[in-house]
Structures are given as C-alpha cells and as structure tokens.
Amino acid sequence: MFEVLSNDILAPNVHRMVIRAPRIARVRKPGQFVIVRVEEGGERIPLTIGDADIAKGTITLFIQAVGLTSLKLVGTPVGNHLRDVAGPLGQPTHIRKWGRVVCIGGGLGTAVLYPMARALPAAGNEVTTIIGGRSAPFIILEQELSVFSRQVLVTTEDGSLGRKGFVTDALRELIDDPQRCPQAVIAIGPVPMMRAVAELTRPYGIETIVSLNPIMIDGTGMCGGCRVVVGGETRFACVDGPEFDGHLVDFDLLSNRLAMYREDECRMLEQLPDELRARIVQVKR
C-alpha cells in the first residue's frame, strides 16, 4: 500500500500527487515510470515518475484524468493509499552533452518531460523549453521549467497564452536561427505532436528523442502489449524504452494500437456518474 501525501490540481483534470514509495524513490532516474493499480480489482496503468525525494522516500506523479481509472486515481484523497505501485520501470534517459537542447512538452507530456529536462543542464547542456497546449489553463509547470531553462516559450492553439499556434511554429524559429539551432530535441506529448516535431527536425538531421506511451499491462516485458516498431524492428516500450529515436518510430502503428480499446474505454466512461463524465468529455473534447 502506498500512501498519498499530497494531491494538487495543476490544470483542468491534471493533478500532481506525491506518494510514499521509498524503494522507488531511492533508485529511480529521469525517464523511468511506474505501474499503478489504484484499488483491488483495478487495472494497471503506466505513469512517469515526475520527481523523487530520497530523504522523504517519496515520488511525484503527474496524472491527467482521461478515463475511469485515472479519475479514481486523481480522486484519491491525501492520507488514503494506492493499492500497488511498481517500479521504477523502463530505461532511464540517456543524457549526454549535446550543447543546445530544445525540450518540447505538449499537454501532460510537459510533466513527463520535466525530470529529463531538469537533468540536462548538469550534463553541460543549454536548455530551451517549449510548452504547448490547447489554451491557457492547460499550460503546466512553466515556472518550474523556467528555473533551469534559458527560455520558456509557450504556445496555445487559441492564443490565450504565449504565441498562438503549435509547438512546431516555435521550434521552426529556433532552427532557423543559427545562434539557437539545437543539437538535440526532446519532444513529449500527444502522438501527432511528436510526429510533427520529428518530421520538422528530420531534414536538418537534428537528433530527436520522443517518449512513447503505448498501452501497457505488466510493464516488465512479459507480454509485449506495448510493442512499437522503431527502425523496422519490434521493441517493447516498457523495457527497451519508453524513449526512442523519433526519426525511426512508426507513429502510425503507435496511434493505431493506442485506439485498440477505444470502445471499451467509452463503455467504461458511460458507467460514470453524469457529473464526472461531463468533466472528462469537456476536457477531451
């Protein structure tokens, strides 16, 4: 059992939870994730470890409520317990000294990005961060990221915060500026965003790392449910990833497989009380 120590709302349906998990806090590295099961009978879902405090024995999770399980998760009050938290899983981010690195976060991907981005300056990198979202309320962690970023650029689709447009618009300007053109890009967010970033950097040969979010069950390599194709080879994201070379990822396959249980997900949502369902539908749009 894993005690919930804090549970804050960062954006509509986006929560930051701190959980007591001393074993995981002690060894986790940026880029790794946990598998969480909220309650007996619940499903197992993967969540990136956003941060950890070894002294306090805690880990931080960022969670977007998009369905039944994530709603139950963010609805767990402080002092209550999560039934199961297993990890840290996956490969840590392979952080090198690239030079100028642009970190791009879309939606909740910004939270996944955060621990990796924060580890970059210590390895001698200069970080520029781009955060994108649908509108102002969905922009998260701007303050936290600005602590170690040379600059944080915000883009919103409706122009309600920062510049109007997509993260790729901001990235293109950086690439076009010889003084700021990055040696590496790390992009984490919805599949269409990661694909667009990878397509933008490809002709320039800029190394582009993405973090993939396929469906997972065990997270330990025993089932292959999370398989992705990278450079023509089948890989298990839970043990070989979740980070891969964005120029080699088969994004069509990823988004296709992510839709495998859409009907079941809708059916589960229909079982929710009206008020909760409305909350999800409104955000998912």
Added chain:
Amino acid sequence: MTNELKPKERMAIDRVKMPEQSPRRRIGNFEEVNQGLTEEQAIQEAKRCLLCKSRPCVAGCPVRVRIPDFIAALAEGDLPEAARILLADNTLPAVCGRVCPQETQCEQVCVRGAKGAPVAIGYLERFVADWALAHPDKLHKEILPAPTGKKVAIVGSGPAGLTMAGELARKGHAVTLFEALHDTGGVLRYGIPEFRLPKRIVDIEVKRLQDIGVQIECNVVVGKTVTLDELRQEFDAVFIGNGAGLPVMLNIDGENLKGVYSANEYLTRVNLMAAWRDDVPTPIIRGKRVAVIGGGNTAMDAVRTSRRLGAERSIIVYRRTEVEMPARVEEIHHAKEEGIEFLLLAAPLEILGDEKGWVKGLLCQRMQLGEPDASGRRRPVPIEGDTFVLDVDVVVNAVGTRANPLLTATAPDLKLNKWGNIETDERGATSLPGVFAGGDIVRGGATVILAMGDGKMAAQAIDEYLKQQN
C-alpha cells in the same frame, strides 16, 4: 482393515471417473471443469493402489511425494494422516493435483497400470489437498523448528519460489518472497485459467505459507526496484525463480495489428486482471473467430479461454500433428469436447489486416512431416505453393516463451547460457556464491511440477549452504 485387501480384490476395482461440467454448460462460464471426487469415490480409488514395495510412483514425482503412504491413509479413511503426509512433501498439492501431467510422471510408472488403468494419483492428491483446505481445524498441527537466524530472499512467487519458500520456512529460515506483479503465484495466477485452477486455491496455498512465517513483498521488480547485489548483501542466500516470461514473437508481417496477442498478454488480461468479467476496467478483444498458434498447454488454455469469451469459432493452428502436440492429452480432449477446431500441419505466414488496422485473416502454409529433428519429433516441411487464408479477427501467439532478461541484465557476473537462461549445477547453485536458481529461468519454458522439483531440490542445497556458513 482396508489395507489388508488382496491384490486380486484391488485389481478388480475400476478406475474412478472425474465428474466434469458438461461441455455445453462449461463453455458459458469460467468455473472449474473438473469437479473433484466425492469422499466415497476417493476411498474406492485409493483401494486400487497395490501398495507395492518398489514404489516407482514416488521416483516418478519431481517432489517425491510418498504416494503409497498418503493413499494408504486415505484408503483407511484417515484424512488427517493422508493430508499430513502429502503436505510434508508438497507445498502446493491442490495445485499439483490439478495441473500436473500425471500421465507422464507418477501415473505413467504406476505398477497397477501395467494391467489396466494406473491409480488416479492426481485425482487423489487433489481430493486430499482440497479436504485439507476445507478442514484446517482437523489437520495435524505443524511444529516448526526453532529459527536459525538465517535470511533467504526468493525472487519470483511462481511454483519454484513458493515451493522453495515452504521448504526453507519448514527448516527454520526466515524467508522473504519478492514478486514483481501485484499478486502472487506467477503462472498459476496469470497463466493457468480459472477453469483449470481456481485462483482461490492459489490464495489459500499462499496463505498457508504466510501462516508459517513466509514474508511476501509484491510490486518489487528485482533488477529494477532492487538489484541482485543488494539482495545478496541483505540476505544469507538468494533463490532466483523468476521464470521464462518473455514471449517469443512470430516475426511475421501483421504481428502488430490490433487483435494480435501474445498468449502471455491474452492470458494475463483474462486471468490476472479478470478481463472476462464485465465489471472490471481491464479490457480484452473478444473475437468472433479466434486462431491460437501453437500446440502446448498454453495454446490450449488460450483457445479454451477464447471460447468462454464468446468466440463462435476457436481454432488451434499447429504445424505438426496431434501426436507431436506437447499439450496434455486431457487438455486436448477437453478442448475438443468444447468445440475447439484443430487445424494441423499448418504454419502461419502472415497476419492480414483491414484498412483500419484490425486483424481480418491468417495466411497459412500447409505442412507435411519430414525426418525427425534433434528433439526426435518429425520436422514439419512446407508443401510448396499450398497456402490458404483463415478468416479470423483475433490471433493469439502461443509458440513459447524465453528467459526475461530484466534481472539478469543487471547482474553481469551471473553466468547464463546462450539462450539467456541461468546456468546452475545439478543442485541449483549458480556461478555466484549463495545464489541459487530453478524453474523456467534455468530450464526454459517447462512445467509447474518441474519448477517445484527444482525449488525443493535447491532448498536442500541452500539449507546445506547456510549450515556451512555458521
């Protein structure tokens, strides 16, 4: 006295038949197919045992259950004594009585079987074990030795690890079991379906281990949460029984289409996560026409599961013939009764998809049997140009599993063979002092009872190792 029956009288008794749910009824539920013997049936069957002096059945059992002894007690109607003998030798008798391939082990060498059917040892083991589960108050009280002060870590709570835990706890050692998943049992939990092994049986067997002091920590992924080196520092000895849970992929086109599962994923969703129930959030694609590729017990479990999930056609696709199938005869028989189709001498060439990325068919190659291969089985050879398409919407790959490298990748000093299995001596000792291993991580995918045999044998070796450390 019953045990004074003459051999001729024993030989005159017919082998008992296991009561079963009818095929028509059972394909609509996940309840156990075999319903178990009544006490009357069990005692009658026990009387068939000749109580022979040579006792080949004991040697035929990988955990060396004193079979004639527990059967003799059962024949006398002394169930507490039968249970005492059985439980002393076997940590998981209610499991073994259900899933062991007795026909190739204890029952194959039964003297009574030389003329007529062998004694139904598996059914009797199950009967006594189930009686023990139902009557804990009537069991002989187990007396544990004084604690030795030695600590042993066991990695993996599957059949090998659970057996190891029971053996070591009964020798007075402090045992901690580490399990990566959220629940115990390994393949007993996620692999073998409810209709062959109800999960409440696993729960009770595990509870019995906790009652004798075994500590269990779930959600600990050794190799990630803690390393083998850390366990070696904290414990006096370590046993690795983390299995062979890495699916072998088919490596054919279409393998990543929606509706294609490894048997591990398919069975984990259904067994561990209970996706067959409507009130749980873990989903599963319930195909109308399901092809399962392979001929082992895992393939039978998957194909029979698909039937219970509502498939109209459930088809085994196997590249040899039924004779070569590694699955238990009983499972093949049950599958056939349940309307499973067997497509033999057929190998998958490609999984075909529709424009939305869903499985719509399986392109197969017809095979014929050629010369025997290294395993002694006749090798399947393609019949050139003879291909056909099977109209299916779910494909389950049950061609096998390999060693999961998650732990071994973080223990560079641990010697492995070329397939990634841990190398041990005949008693389970690895290349690292104080580290032992057994079950599928050593053997590759094998059976529950062989893993248990490894656990029992290595427990002896660990006990001797710990005594030397004093």
